[in-house]
Amino acid sequence: MDYKAANNLQDLQYFGEFGGVNPSISDSSTYTFISAKTMFDTFEGNTEGCYLYSRHSTPSNLYLGEALAALEDTESANVYASGMGAITSVILQLCDANDHIVSSRTIYGGTYAFMKNFLKKFNIKTSFVDTTSIETVEKAITKNTKMIYCEAVSNPLLEVADIKALSELAKKYNLPLVVDNTFSPLSITPTKLGADIVIHSLTKFINGTSDCVAGVVCGTIDFCSSLKDVNSGAAMLLGSTLDSLRASSILKNMRTLHIRMKKHSDNAHFLAKKMENDGLKVSYPGLNSHSGNKIMAKQINVEYGYGGLLTLNVDTLENANALMELMQTKNIGYLAVSLGFYKTLFSAPGTSTSSEIPVDEQKKMGLSEGLIRFSIGLDNDIERTYSIMRECMVSLKILKS
Numbered sequence: 001m002d003y004k005a006a007n008n009l010q011d012l013q014y015f016g017e018f019g020g021v022n023p024s025i026s027d028s029s030t031y032t033f034i035s036a037k038t039m040f041d042t043f044e045g046n047t048e049g050c051y052l053y054s055r056h057s058t059p060s061n062l063y064l065g066e067a068l069a070a071l072e073d074t075e076s077a078n079v080y081a082s083g084m085g086a087i088t089s090v091i092l093q094l095c096d097a098n099d100h101i102v103s104s105r106t107i108y109g110g111t112y113a114f115m116k117n118f119l120k121k122f123n124i125k126t127s128f129v130d131t132t133s134i135e136t137v138e139k140a141i142t143k144n145t146k147m148i149y150c151e152a153v154s155n156p157l158l159e160v161a162d163i164k165a166l167s168e169l170a171k172k173y174n175l176p177l178v179v180d181n182t183f184s185p186l187s188i189t190p191t192k193l194g195a196d197i198v199i200h201s202l203t204k205f206i207n208g209t210s211d212c213v214a215g216v217v218c219g220t221i222d223f224c225s226s227l228k229d230v231n232s233g234a235a236m237l238l239g240s241t242l243d244s245l246r247a248s249s250i251l252k253n254m255r256t257l258h259i260r261m262k263k264h265s266d267n268a269h270f271l272a273k274k275m276e277n278d279g280l281k282v283s284y285p286g287l288n289s290h291s292g293n294k295i296m297a298k299q300i301n302v303e304y305g306y307g308g309l310l311t312l313n314v315d316t317l318e319n320a321n322a323l324m325e326l327m328q329t330k331n332i333g334y335l336a337v338s339l340g341f342y343k344t345l346f347s348a349p350g351t352s353t354s355s356e357i358p359v360d361e362q363k364k365m366g367l368s369e370g371l372i373r374f375s376i377g378l379d380n381d382i383e384r385t386y387s388i389m390r391e392c393m394v395s396l397k398i399l400k401s
């Protein structure tokens, strides 16, 4: 794969109203009209370039949306106040009461909880399946199915979705394939592999500074407009609107995404190799030993590598907790959920971000309690980082010296 998203982003220029090198921030909730007729037409969605009310759209949100559409090579994109705001809007836009979803079983805990628990209110049922088996996905499709849902690289197990195969199946049944690409911006371009709708939690790599939550839906102009429809749009009516100030700040951070992703990937790949050589149970899509390595190799835009996430299984929760606490003391990173920060972040998903998933289901999907998820930071000297990590593991007898 070789989609030049970073070049397209670089070519997007926006100037501020006084010639500023950054676009002006729209500091208003509402907008005036000279003619009443134009206001009416804007309500009806018939006027390009007119703004009405900031829950519907703002110039700042549209700039960020354009950049994200360029990132994912879609016609359009809507930004949201969180990743969950984006995910829930897409689901509720595509599904009516009594409909059905086929979803990967290894997905973000919040998405899982929404599908499994919250959608009961509408009698929308989800089949959670092993999406690495296309036959299993096909068997799960019913006449009520309205979408196939997966994560390009899954949280927290780093399962790699075969987006091309899934999209071929989705097309056969005329279903949209919705892909959450939060773990692999720039590395994977799902639309190039046939995905229809791409979602991100901007909270993670794309913003990259762990100072806000935000999300995006990238798709066709028709779908993005339907989400904003004043009468029936989930984005408009559920109201998880991103603030303009925050949108402008995320757009500025996005300007360095290509540099950061390369460094996150290089550092994670280096650590994964070192851990594997030391005989540790490390999982990283860039390692030959990873079950998704071949598919990932086919799917990535090579220059961005295999991503910044890796997992390490240290067998018990006690080991995991002791190691994370010690590494934090040694300033290797922070014991914190989330990902995509300049600093390494680690957490034990079984007791944190995936705790919405019942323990027996965690076992079935291979999520053991001694699993630590690492979001590897932008460390300048990653060899030094590993030698300190190694000392931590040796002193806790997780590793023999």
Ligand SMILES: *Cc1c(COP(=O)(O)O)cnc(C)c1O
Pocket: 082, 083, 084, 085, 108, 110, 111, 151, 155, 180, 182, 183, 201, 202, 203, 204, 213, 214, 215
């Ligand atoms: C964090 C995350 C989300 C949820 O995003 P928020 O911004 O926290 O609402 C969804 N999917 C994945 C893969 C995530 O990592």
